[in-house]
Amino acid sequence: MQHLQDIETRLDQLISENRLLIAARDEAEDKLRNTTVARRKSDRALNTRDGDLRDRESEVEQLKNSVEWLQKEISRLTQENEGLTASNSALAAAHAAEVNSVRESSTRELADLQSQHNQLSSQIEDRVRQEIESALAQKDIELRRLRTELEEARDKVKELQQQIAASVHDNALVFRDEEYFDAACQKLCGHVQSWVVRFSKHNDKRRCRPLSELQDEKIADRFDNALLDGSDPDAYLSDRVRRRDVFMSVVMTMVWEYIFTRYLFGMDREQRQKLKSLEKQLGEVGPARAVHRWRATTLTLLSRRPAFAAQRESDTEAVTLEIFQTLSRILPPPSHVESQLLDNLRKIMRVAVNLSLEMRTQLAEFIMLPPLQPEYDTNGDLARQVYFNAALMNERSGLTNDNGELEAQQSIVRIVLFPLVVKKGNDVGEGDDEVVVCPAQVLVARPSKDKKVSRMMSGDRMSIDPTRSVHSIVQSITHSVAPSSMMDMSNVI
Incomplete structure (x- = not known):
């Protein structure tokens, strides 16, 4: 060269x-x-x-x-x-000629290297696959062993529960565990969502009335308070899909207010106040376990009276009509489906009433906490935001699978679809430990406001670990749930 x-x-x-x-x-x-x-x-x-x-x-x-x-x-x-x-x-x-010779030689060497690489890759893949299959087989064996141990533990728990029930010699009480109430809350939430969807779909071609046109300010406030982040309720109600979330929140808030805040739904106010006062007096002198057993036994026996059943049915009808009329004020349904919608809502309210009665007749205190409400300052501006808390909330839109990520991002809660349900005390009425039975079902604010997602998720698992105590974190989440004092049943009338 x-x-x-x-x-x-x-x-x-x-x-x-x-x-x-x-x-x-x-x-x-x-x-x-x-x-x-x-x-x-x-x-x-x-x-x-x-x-x-x-x-x-x-x-x-x-x-x-x-x-x-x-x-x-x-x-x-x-x-x-x-x-x-x-x-x-x-x-x-x-x-x-020399370049061609070198190129041909390099091509042959490259082909040999590719062949060797493919052979090594195949061998490595086979080996990795074998190791994975071996590891999976070991995990399967371990899972089967753990399932067997879990079944044995469940059988032992059931046996102990039966022994506890037999030891108290009380056939009047029906004991339920956290899993039962979790499933019951899930069932109630699904029923309300299904009914709200049907109610809205019957009026798909109609728009909701603006809140400013409502004569009853209390009804307007119900819809306005459903949005916790200061969003315009009329904008939500104008969307035939997103308005279902507002309807769901309003319905569950009224269910909590009219059913789950009662000392015993279906009992007249005077008798409720007397029993509540008596329970308070007993709690001052007697052990909590005995007081809770007295409450559970007394309310169970009183709920079986024919007069109570009649009063309960009458009160259920009143709640049903109040909820239906509230929604009808903003979106009147077609006349030919009113009776059908009302009958379906009546059945759902009976489910809610039965759930509230079962919660009140347990030795432990099962409490549905009040739904979150927005707070405004003297100027009418939103005073604070409600941030997502993964320990007490579940995001129900289906747009995310990781509640922890929403908490880390400090996502803002926009709507509460179903309130938080907790258990206070153990199964025999002792202690003040608080555990989450059913986390609050919420929707967080999303950047894309025009995205429409179906809220119906019948297979959605609402519960988190029921053994996780909320007593240590209630004080640190004042921006997420009501303070711990709201868990005290002394506020129930």
Whole structure:
């Protein structure tokens, strides 16, 4: 390669010299022409300039000699250039052949390496697959063992529960555990959602009345308070899909207010106040376990009276009509489906009433906490936001599978679809430990406000670990739930 570069350099030099010679030749030819002209002039002035002519002829001879020499030099350089060109062509051909040879050799080596890589990859994949299958087999064996232990533990728990029930010699009480109330809350939530969807769909072609047109400010406040982040309720109600979330929140707030805040739903107010006062007096002098057993037994027996059943049915009908009329004020349903919707709502309210009675007749206190409400300052502006808390809430839109991520992002709660349900005390009515039975079902504020997502998720698991205590975190989540004092049943009338 160095020799080739030297030849190319020499060739460039020869070409440069050739150009110079050509320029000199052109210059000589120009001089020759000038000499011819001068000769003609000298012929005309031959008689007067003989001496000059001889000088000119001598100069012409010299120029001819120079031209001859230059022509010979040009011929020599031309031959040398042709030789260099031929040598360059031979070197280029040899270089191309060498490049092709190297390329073919590299291609063969690359093919060999690819073959070896594929073989190694196949071997590694087979080995990894075998190790994974072996690990999965071991995990399956461990899972089967754990399931067996879990079933044995469940059987033991059931046996202990039966022993506890037998030891108290009380056939009047029906004991339920957290899983039962979790499933019952899930069932109630699903029923209310299904009914709200049907109620809204019957009016798909109609728009809700603006809240400003409602004469009853209490009803307008119910819909306004359903949105915790300060969103415009009329904007939500104008959307035939998103308005279902507001309806759901309003219905469950009224269910909590009219059913789950009662000392015992279906009992007249005077009797409720007397029993509540008596329970408070007993709690001041007796052990909590005995007081809770007295409450559970007394309320269970009272709820079985025929007069109580009649009063309960009457109160259930009143709650049903109140909820239906509240929704109808903002979105009147077609007349031909009113009776059907009302009958379905009546059945759902009976489910809610039965759930509230079962919660009140347990030795432990099962409490549905009040739904979150927005707080406004004196200027009517939102005073604070409600942030998502993964320990006490579940995001029900289906847009995320990780509640912890929402808490880490400090997502803002927009709507509470179903209130938080907790258990206070153990199964025999002792202690003040608080555990989550059913987390609050909420929707968080999303950046994309126009995205429409179905809220119906019948298979959604609402519960989190029921053994997780909320006593230690209630004080730190004042922006998420009511304070711990709200869990005290002393506020129940």
